[in-house]
Amino acid sequence: MAYTIKINGVNRTVEVDGDMPLLWVLRDELDMKGSKFGCGAGLCGACTVHVDGVAVRGCQTPISSVGNAAVSTIEGMAADPVGRRLQEAWLALDVPQCGYCQAGQIMSATALLRQTPHPNDADIDAAMTGNVCRCCSYTRIRAAIKMAAGAGAKS
Amino acid sequence: MSASRRTFLKVSAAAGGAFMLRATLPGAARAEASAEPLTAFVRIAPDGVVTILSKNPEVGQGIRTMLPMVIAEELDVAWSQVRIEQAPLDEAKFGRQYAGGSQATPMNYDPLRRVGAAGRQMLVTAAAATWMVPAAECRTESGVVYHDKTGRKLGYGALASKASKLPVPNLSGVTLKDPKTFKIIGQPIHGVENPKIVTGQKLFxxxxxxxxxxxxxxxxxxxxxxxxxxxxxxxxxxxxxxxxxxxxxxxxxxxxxxxxxxxxxxxxxxxxxxxxxxxxxxxxxxxxTAAQSTKGFAEQAVALSQAAPASWLRRDGDAPGALKDAAHVVEAAYSYPFLSHIDLEPxxxxxxxxxxxxxxxxxxxxxxxxxxxxxxxxxxxxxxxxxxxxxxxxxxxxxxxxxxxxxxxxxxxxxxxxxxxxWNRADDMRHDFYRPAGFHFLKGGLDDKGSLVALSDHFVTFGQGSKLADAALMEVTEFPAALVPNLAFGQSVMELGVPTGPLRAPRSNALAFVFQSFIDELAHQGGRDPVEFRLAILGEPKVLPGGNGRGFDTGRMSGVLRKVAEVSDWANRGSLPARTAKGVAFYFSHLGYFAEVVQTTVSAKGEIKLDHVWVVGDVGSQIINPSGAENQVQGAALDGLGAALGQGITIERGRVIEANFDTVRPLRTDQVPPVEVHFLTTDHPPTGLGEPALPPVIPALCNAIFAATGKRIRGLPIDTDLLKV
Incomplete structure (x- = not known):
């Protein structure tokens, strides 16, 4: 059936089964490839998007459950003040190796900084442990989150 | 004749008046050439933008950034002028295009410097001809040729068309920069595709x-x-x-x-x-092969170990006799599992x-x-x-x-x-080319001073007859070969239906665990400091066979081992609290020398906390991109720790049981310790960093666990039940 959802502030209509996960609506129906498929089971976080500001796994979120909620994806983060600060920190610290997980990492980090602008290590652990980086660029991911949090404090 | 001496250049005027510099190694068209040939493209547009084609696949090792850095340095352009394009697959033109074996640096560093230097020389020649001055009076800086005497200058873009018509210098004769004057090589240059990665653009x-x-x-x-x-x-x-x-x-x-x-x-x-x-x-x-199983392989390996090995890889001196006469003998059986690569992109x-x-x-x-x-x-x-x-x-x-x-x-x-x-995740995990499992039945003998006098290993691996499964090999040069007077490496094989293949630091990722753990057992048995015991085995600096013909330099290994002892405060490890300890290991692979110390704390429940990792590497005279290098080394060390703590593939009824990240567990951020990376720069050609930091971290962790708990880890992944009080 037809679903209209708001993605990065824009209404998009798709004709799909209600149980199609948001990830596959984004990737195959709307050609938004920033959100990544890794495990299909909510175990890796590569597909992380925001639904009303909350980080969720796109592969575990049926389109029928989204309703009128606002969906944000990595493609929308440059227009988000917190997301943009994180992207800049990621660039400043040369975080990526293969880069495949980084969209999901940035989405989880954005949700974290919105909730907790100055996270300590335990906060970062709690928010980011669901996001696998197979290349293990974790040290720089953590540093980038702290850098972006610091930049937020100054601005 | 060295590879670079055989390199020659072709120049052609490309569309749009751009200057195209192409360097080809003869033999590029030969599909089976054993020396890896190279082709690189440099294009200079009239506006001065320099486009460098990166020939190899980018897999996260940073090659799309690093190889062009080398050309850009000697071409003497500003990095901001450089654009990078992925070369198409054309091995007749570019030579082998692959990402593996940490080979890109040793194969390409010198030839690509010469490609860049030849281009610079041609641009200087073009400027000198334009001004009718000797080329020797010209200098370059950031994509501009200067004639200081007359105060004239011309950008590379303006010279591109003229330079493209000049004869090509012999690469062996070009002048290379003094590394002390490098402006790009040695700088932390960031990944060229990072802006696309962090904004979610199509790339993969x-x-x-x-x-x-x-x-x-x-x-x-x-x-x-x-x-x-x-x-x-x-x-x-x-x-x-x-x-x-x-x-x-x-x-x-x-x-x-x-x-x-x-x-x-x-x-x-x-x-x-x-x-x-x-x-x-x-x-x-x-x-x-539908009846094969991990359990069956383990039983078969033990049965095989009771008899003499099917073949001998190496026999020095008289290992059985020396073991009989030794003051102390340690016997141990080590094993490691099949591993899946778990690439995040299926x-x-x-x-x-x-x-x-x-x-x-x-x-x-x-x-x-x-x-x-x-x-x-x-x-x-x-x-x-x-x-x-x-x-x-x-x-x-x-x-x-x-x-x-x-x-x-x-x-x-x-x-x-x-x-x-x-593929979905289960496809990916169940249809891999796995790191082969393996079994080692070891004996080591010490004299009354605790010095190593004999070592034997019966390696049970996979294959058929003398043909081994892919990546299931042990080299005859495996440490401590040639450093122990009495040594025997024997081998037996089991038939296997499971496809196997190279996993980051193939062979080494398993053998480092076995031999650097067993050496640690022997050090403790003889009452010796694990660092001092290893230094004693390495002995006076010498170059032993190994390292794909380049040799294993025991002096370089002693150097990184001494350094890691220093930076990790090894001497004061006795002051750590109970169930907190350090372990050390070293390993030589992919031409890189790495020694690592892990500090761990093991709880009474057997939970392993990673406190700190110290890594010291020697990959020669130059770290080309320090930012990429640190990322690779930290990643490799953490990758090894993740595998040791949570990864193993189980075969039952001929098939893989695990299907996702709940049972094959990648390392996660809450487990990650600080990883401190140091490089020793030595007067040797630069070599690669994708792999060699991985192997020693696993035995360093296991040796730390032994020091913390008295429990020796002889199988992977680590069974924390063994560590409960």
């Missing part, structure tokens, strides 16, 4: 879109090499959203890489195609077959053999197979094998439409 194989394409899944037999007897494809085809479903007849032989039998399902959305797999009803002929490939030709978009580490495999699979000439290299979401050696390319090509041909084949 999985992001490929071809007009009119369908999404495909491919169900193979869970037992490797099994064949389809029958399948309910007619019923599947009728399901909503399904465009097509059919049996693909494989061609898989003993190589285990060519096309396997299976059932393809095609739909407009991948999710729909993947979802209907649960409705598949396939009758399989599982073939002759295997995938997009293929478009039409009019007898096929074009592929493939995240492959090894596109050349992929092209050959696809040609053989479809029965068409290699020249009719076009391969586009995409960015790769993790390889670790998995994508040196190109089975996914053959599948996508065969499905596109059979379906008559372009297809994007994507």
């Amino acid at each position: 194989g999985i992001d490929t879109v071809v007009p009119g394409m369908l999404h495909a899944v491919f169900q193979k037999c869970p037992v490797f090499g099994g064949k389809v007897v029958s399948a309910n494809v007619d019923a599947i085809k009728k399901l909503p959203g399904i465009h097509d479903a059919f049996i693909v007849r494989g061609q898989r032989g003993p190589d285990q890489q060519s096309l396997a039998d299976g059932v393809a399902i095609l739909a407009k959305s991948w999710w729909i195609a993947n979802r209907v797999r649960e409705k598949l009803d396939i009758v399989w002929d599982e073939g002759p 295997q995938n490939c997009t293929a478009h077959f039409q009019n007898g030709k096929v074009e592929l978009w493939a995240p492959t580490q090894n596109p050349g053999p992929g092209q050959k495999l696809v040609a053989a699979t479809l029965g068409i000439p290699e020249s009719d197979v076009t391969v586009n290299m995409t960015r790769i979401g993790g390889g670790f050696g998995r994508r040196l094998r190109n089975d996914f390319m053959a599948e996508a090509a065969a499905i596109s041909k059979q379906a008559g439409v372009p297809v994007k084949l994507l």
Whole structure:
């Protein structure tokens, strides 16, 4: 059936089964490839998007459950003040190796900084442990989150 | 004659008046050339923008950034002037294009410097001719040629057309910069695709879109090499959203890489195609290996260890006699499991077959053999197979094998439409080319001073007769060979149906665990400091056979070992609290010398906390990109820790049991300790960093666990039940 959802502030209509996960609506129906498929089971976080500001796994979120909620994806983060600060920190610290997980990492980090602008290590652990980086660029991911949090404090 | 001396240049005027510099090593067209040939392109536009083609696949090792840095340095342009393009697959023109073995640096560093320097020389010559002054009076800086005496200058863009018409200098005669004057090499240059990565732009194989394409899944037999007897494809085809479903007849032989039998399902959305797999009803002929199991292999290995090895790899002195006479003897059985590569981007490939030709978009580490495999699979000439290299979401050696390319090509041909084949996580974990498991039955003998006098290993591995399974080899030069007077390495093999292949630091990722742990056992048995004991075995600096002909320099290894002891405050480790301890290990692989110390705290429940890791590496005279280097080394060390703590593939009834990240556990951020990286720069040619930091971290952790708990880890992944108080 037809679903209209708001993605990065824009209404998009798709004709799909209600149980199609948001990830596959984004990737195959709307050609938004920033959100990544890794495990299909909510175990890796590569597909992380925001639904009303909350980080969720796109592969575990049926389109029928989204309703009128606002969906944000990595493609929308440059227009988000917190997301943009994180992207800049990621660039400043040369975080990526293969880069495949980084969209999901940035989405989880954005949700974290919105909730907790100055996270300590335990906060970062709690928010980011669901996001696998197979290349293990974790040290720089953590540093980038702290850098972006610091930049937020100054601005 | 060195590779660089055989290098020559071709220059041509490219479209648009751009200057194109091409360096080719003779032999690039020879498919089986053992010396790896090189071709690089530099293009200078009239506006001064320098485009450098990066020939190798980018798999996260940073090569798309690093190789162009080397050319740009000697060309003497500002990094901000440089644009980088991925070269197409054309091994006749570019030489071998692959990502593996930490080979890009040792193979390309000197030749690419010369390519850049030759270009600079031609641009200087063009400027000198324009001004009618001696070339020796000209200098360059950041893409500009200067004649200081007359105060004139010309940018490279303005000189490009003229330079392209000049004769080409012999690469062996070009003048290279003094490394002290480097402006790009040695600087932390950031990944050139980072801006696209952090904004979610299309980059990876999985992001490929071809007009009119369908999404495909491919169900193979869970037992490797099994064949389809029958399948309910007619019923599947009728399901909503399904465009097509059919049996693909494989061609898989003993190589285990060519096309396997299976059932393809095609739909407009991948999710729909993947979802209907649960409705598949396939009758399989599982073939002759359906009874194999991890448990069975372990039992077979123990049985084999009771008898003499089937063959000897090496026998120095009289190991059995020396063990009989030794003051102390330690016996231990070590084993390690099959491992999956768990690339985060699951295997995938997009293929478009039409009019007898096929074009592929493939995240492959090894596109050349992929092209050959696809040609053989479809029965068409290699020249009719076009391969586009995409960015790769993790390889670790998995994508040196190109089975996914053959599948996508065969499905596109059979379906008559372009297809994007994507494996789900279970496909990826259950159809890998696994790091082979292995079993070692070791004996070591010490004299009354605690010095190592004898060592023997009966290695039980996989293969048939003298032909070993891929990556299941142990070199005759394995440490401590040639450093112990009495040493015997024997080998026996078991038949295997599980496909195996290289995983980051192949062989070394397992053998470091075995030998650096066992050496630690011997040090403790003899009452010796584990660092001092290793230094004593390494002895006076000397170069032993090994290292792909470049040799194993015991002096370089002692150097990193001493340094890691210093930076980790090894001498004061006795002051650590109870159940907190440090462990040390070293390993030589991929031409890199690494010594590492891990500090761990083990709780009374057996939980392992990683406190700190110190890494010291010696990869020669120059760290080309310090930012990429640190990222690679930290990543490799953490990768090894993740494998040791949470990864192992179990075979039962000929198939893999694990299917996702709940049972094969990648390291996660809450487990990650600080990883401190130090490099010793030594007067040796620079070598690669993708792999050599991984192997020693596993035994360093296991040795730390022993120091903390008194429990010796002799199998992986680490069983924390053994560590409970």
